[in-house]
Amino acid sequence: MxxxxxxxxxxxxxxPYRWLIQTLPFRxxxxxxxxxxxxxxxxxxxxxxxxxxxxxxxIFGDKFNLQEKKTILKRFYATKHRIxxxxxxxxxxxxxxxxxxxxxxxxxxxxxxLSRGKGLVVVTFHFGPVNLVSAYLAYRGYKITPLLVLPTxxxxxxxxxxxxxxxxxxxxxxxxxxYQIITSLKSLLSLVRIQYECLKQNEIIDATxxxxxxxxxxxxxxxxxxxxxxxxxxxxxxxxxxxxxxxFVILQKDFTQYFVFKExxxxxxxxxxxxxxxxxxxxxxxxxYISQHPDYxxxxxxxxxxGFENGVPVMQVIPGITx
Numbered sequence: 001m002x003x004x005x006x007x008x009x010x011x012x013x014x015x016p017y018r019w020l021i022q023t024l025p026f027r028x029x030x031x032x033x034x035x036x037x038x039x040x041x042x043x044x045x046x047x048x049x050x051x052x053x054x055x056x057x058x059i060f061g062d063k064f065n066l067q068e069k070k071t072i073l074k075r076f077y078a079t080k081h082r083i084x085x086x087x088x089x090x091x092x093x094x095x096x097x098x099x100x101x102x103x104x105x106x107x108x109x110x111x112x113x114l115s116r117g118k119g120l121v122v123v124t125f126h127f128g129p130v131n132l133v134s135a136y137l138a139y140r141g142y143k144i145t146p147l148l149v150l151p152t153x154x155x156x157x158x159x160x161x162x163x164x165x166x167x168x169x170x171x172x173x174x175x176x177x178x179y180q181i182i183t184s185l186k187s188l189l190s191l192v193r194i195q196y197e198c199l200k201q202n203e204i205i206d207a208t209x210x211x212x213x214x215x216x217x218x219x220x221x222x223x224x225x226x227x228x229x230x231x232x233x234x235x236x237x238x239x240x241x242x243x244x245x246x247x248f249v250i251l252q253k254d255f256t257q258y259f260v261f262k263e264x265x266x267x268x269x270x271x272x273x274x275x276x277x278x279x280x281x282x283x284x285x286x287x288x289y290i291s292q293h294p295d296y297x298x299x300x301x302x303x304x305x306x307g308f309e310n311g312v313p314v315m316q317v318i319p320g321i322t323x
Contacts, residue, residue: 007161010154013084014168021088026098030255033085037078049073052300058313059223060294075295079128082251083298086129091172099139103252106261109245110142110204113264119199119242122261123209123233125286126298131173133247134206136259138177144204147191148179149213151320188213192236199240207233209246209282210299212319218272219314220280223287226309228316234278238267246282248289250296 021029056069064072089098113120122144124133134146150169154162166183173179180191195205214230221227237244244265250258262285267278290297299317306316 003156003158006156007158010157010161010165014165018088018091018168021085022092026089026101027255029085029089030082030251033081034078037081038074040081041074041077044077048301052076055300055303055315056294058225058305058315061224063223063291064294072294073300076298076300079295080298083129086132087169087172090132090135090176095176096139098257099136102136102257102259104136104259104261106245106263107140107259109261109264110137113243113245114142114202114204116243117202119202119240120204121199121233121237121242121244122204122206123244123246123282124206125208125210125246125248127210127286127289127293128249128251128296128298130208130298131179132249132257133259134179134204135173135176136249136257137204142204143198143201144206145178145180145195145198146206147182147188147195148173149182149188149211149320152183182213189215192232195236196240199236199242205236206247207236209233209279210286210317212302212317218276218279219309220276220283222283222315223290225313225315227283228306228314229279229283231275231279234267234275235270237265237278238270238275243267244278244282246285248285250289250293 021032024032052073053069056064056072060069089095092098110120122133122137124130131146131148134144137144148170150166152162152166153159154165170181180194182188182191198205209229210227211230214232216231216235217228218231219226219228233244236242244267246262246265248260250260252258265278265281268274302318303315304318306314308314
């Protein structure tokens with residue numbers, strides 16, 4: 001029964017709801033997405049809500065009181081639906097109007113790094129619509145090869161429905177840029193070679209600084225815990241000579257997106273201490289934006305405690321795809 005219900009729900013979302021979003025004014029689409037997020041919150045199991053609240057407590061401690069954490073929890077579901085809506089907007093023929101209304105800060109850092117001729121690694125995060133930064137840069141005319149993680153099977157659905165969802169997502173993103181689709185850890189490793197070639201051509205690649213995929217990880221300070229994050233982005237920068245620019249996107253009150261690119265980070269070597277220092281630097285940026293917009297971080301429901309290091313909880317993100 002649950003299988004049939006989730007299949008039906010996904011088909012409704014990815015067909016009639018998607019078509020609706022692709023015809024409505026942007027502002028109304030965001031309000032509709034927020035409404036659906038609030039509805040999902042009401043029907044979400046108490047077990048999942050408790051899991052997210054537990055993670056909020058571990059990460060923030062006393063920074064927010066219980067009522068504020070419950071508000072973050074509710075807004076988290078609205079954020080998830082707005083991210084889905086951003087995907088559907090990218091499938092609109094008039095998506096250019098959407099980007100034209102956006103504001104941007106720090107684009108000069110992109111040009112500054114590319115002028116060196118060694119490529120650029122834009123590090124994004126699971127903070128709001130993670131793939132929107134690369135789509136915006138492609139819209140602005142930059143040559144960028146982003147990686148896009150798409151699971152081939154959605155938990156609790158039939159293979160046919162999972163494939164339909166995968167086809168729609170990949171089709172939309174591929175029309176907006178040179179997205180390389182990752183469906184397994186093996187495909188990630190093969191696509192990394194393509195990204196190295198792009199850096200040699202002085203192009204832009206993107207990589208998530210807080211992802212769950214990779215072969216090498218490191219622990220960094222993250223609020224009140226240690227967070228396990230991949231070394232992939234910083235290793236690519238170290239080996240290629242490219243510099244790193246962290247990128248973020250924030251939804252404004254007028255329902256336009258605000259893109260922020262931070263100052264370039266140079267990787268001075270491949271020893272563990274240097275790599276950890278660079279990772280910690282861009283994770284500090286993530287900490288700042290999460291403290292301002294805690295509901296934007298989409299990992300709240302995908303984290304679990306792995307253990308302790310010197311009495312400090314070690315948190316890891318559960319990957320959405322496997323080998």
